[in-house]
Amino acid sequence: MLRVLVVDDQDLFRGGFSMILNAQPDLTVVGEASDGAEAVRVALEVRPDVVLMDVRMPNVDGVEATAQICRHTTAKVLVLTMFDLDEYVYDALRAGASGFLLKDIRRDELVNAVRVVAAGESLLAPTVTRRLIADLVQRGQPVPRLTAKLAHLTDRELATLRLVAQGLSNAEIATELTVSEHTVKTHVSNLLTKLDLRDRVQAVVFAYESGLVIAGA
Template identity: 75%
Template sequence: MADQIRVLVADDQELVRGGFALILDAQPDITVVGEAADGAQAIDAAERLRPDVVLMDVRMPHVDGIAATARICATSDTRVLVLTTFDLDEYVYDALRAGASGFLLKDMRRDDLVNAVRVVAGGEALLAPTVTRRLIADVVSRAAAPRRTDTRLSTLTGRETETLKAVARGLSNAEIAAELYVTEHTVKTHVSNLLTKLGLRDRVQAVVLAYEAGLVVPRSGE
């Protein structure tokens, strides 16, 4: 990771953009390189500025955050963190499918915002069990589309499949290692291998695929 994490903030509310920028710019290792008031501006700014991370609001005029996320993720290595509230479940799910590396609640603590940017910039996905897993499980459980078998899953070894199921349940590498009685290094290897075989960007996309394919079934009450 570069010495400075370059961040673009996209939100149609000026006060929200300014607040996030103020928090992030105060960090010694983070620089806000630009702001955008809608999805179209976010796409343009991402192409010009090549930020490491984009904080992306979902509901914006002209071009929404989902379309902007899909465009940015398809044309660059920039990571996208979606900003949302729980009443936007279906929109967030669409954004994750579009390539977002995770999402943040707008009422998060400033420390959570800073940590999330660092985690995603470092190549990881933001996959908090108490938030992301529950949200994805809830959306998929309410989806009308039937489960479909993804042929890519047949390329995984037994251990890689077990690891994917654990990732989809929101477990950390340490928790997966303890459950499978292997080292964390081995878990990291399994995760890297399964992402490569499945052609996925990160752990969040792995979770989406696991739920879509019915490899993991949401449990009531999660």
């Protein structure tokens, strides 16, 4: 049973999401919160597998709450937003979120998203991926301490990381490297462990900040 914490300052959204998730046989809402501070407190108490996190909230916003929850728990955070170009989304992804959802998402998409993120995958729309990469590129030179970590990866893991950073799925990477999809999953799992990363979103950030992948190259 996957345990979910729903965070939103609007009762209608919070209640609606909880109702949809609780109707699933493998999902249960173990808590709700109306702002970031409450979200962190409840997350530390109930230890959810997944947190649906609104970003625009009074007091402590979703970005800071995401950073604290990712720092102190193993929960996966899915950011909730009204707009796919919300600047807060990028900050939340850098804080450790595993992806984002628009608030007008369909029921089946919401349920699937929770399951996907709980399984260790990430959810990023192409518009967000492009904006996130553009933001990383503007930072300039690679971070030396991150570049040094690349030495821990095998050639296959480096190749896999490059393709992950380009937004390819496991199936597409398998075709590109002429290996099985299971082998790709193993490479992704190994590189995340070696680099101490939570998921593919952080892997994309790492690939650009370490200089492994250069935009336009």
